[in-house]
Amino acid sequence: MNSxxxxxxVMGVSGSGKSHIGKRLAEATDADFIDADDHHSPTSIAKMSRGEPLNDGDREGWLETLAGFLRNHASRGRSLVIGCSALKRRYRDTLRGGAPDLKILYLHGSRELLLSRLRARQGHFFQGDHMLDSQLRDxxxxxxxEAIRLDISLSPEEIVSTFIERLGA
Structure with a gap:
């Protein structure tokens, strides 16, 4: 990448590998990594733990916080990768408010593969098939x-190298 x-x-629904791919991408590009899930409010985490999907109002302050991280890193000349669902265009627009040149990697895959990954996770607050279905609807x-789209059936190595390759093109 350039100087x-x-x-x-790194965006996609739950189970798409945002955190895993985001960390690998950050390592490969000497960037910091932030997992957006670590910045949800306790109220939002409790809501999701009960199997209740978040609404736009629940996400507003969270997205502004993430946009602030992007602004801060840009002002310090520091690269940053954020793993965040960013399900709607307006959410991504909020994030772009902190970084007009934001590059987006969209991880997508079949519902079946996403469900199998979610069922294999331990100790995460995101629970239930209906929560995934809610995200897929939203x-x-x-x-x-707007984004470089890569299928989650590719290996993590292929996803990271392909994304970096396409950024340089």
């Missing part, structure tokens, strides 16, 4: 001109 800071959003997939 200017690179600001990246998802506004980014257009090809």
């Amino acid at each position: 200017a800071p690179t600001l990246v959003l 998802l506004e997939p980014p257009d090809e001109d």
Whole structure:
């Protein structure tokens, strides 16, 4: 990557591998990594733990916090990768408010693969098939001109290397 800071959003529904891929991408590009889930309010975490989907109001302050991280890193000349669902275009627009040159990696896959990954997770607050279905209903997939789209059936190594390759193109 070039010497200017690179600001990246790794997005997708739960189970798509945002955290895993985001950490690998951050390591490969000498960037910091932030898992957006670590910045949900206790109220939102409790809501999701009960199997209740978040609404736009629940996400508003959370997205502004994440946009602040992007702004802060950009002002310090430091690269950052954020793993965040960013399901709707307006959520991504809020994040772009902190980083107009935000690069987006959209991880997508079949419902079956996503469910199998979610069922294998231990100790995460995101619970239940209906929560995944809610995210899939809310998802506004980014257009090809907004994001680099990669299928989660690829290996993590392939996803990271392909994304880096396409960023340089």
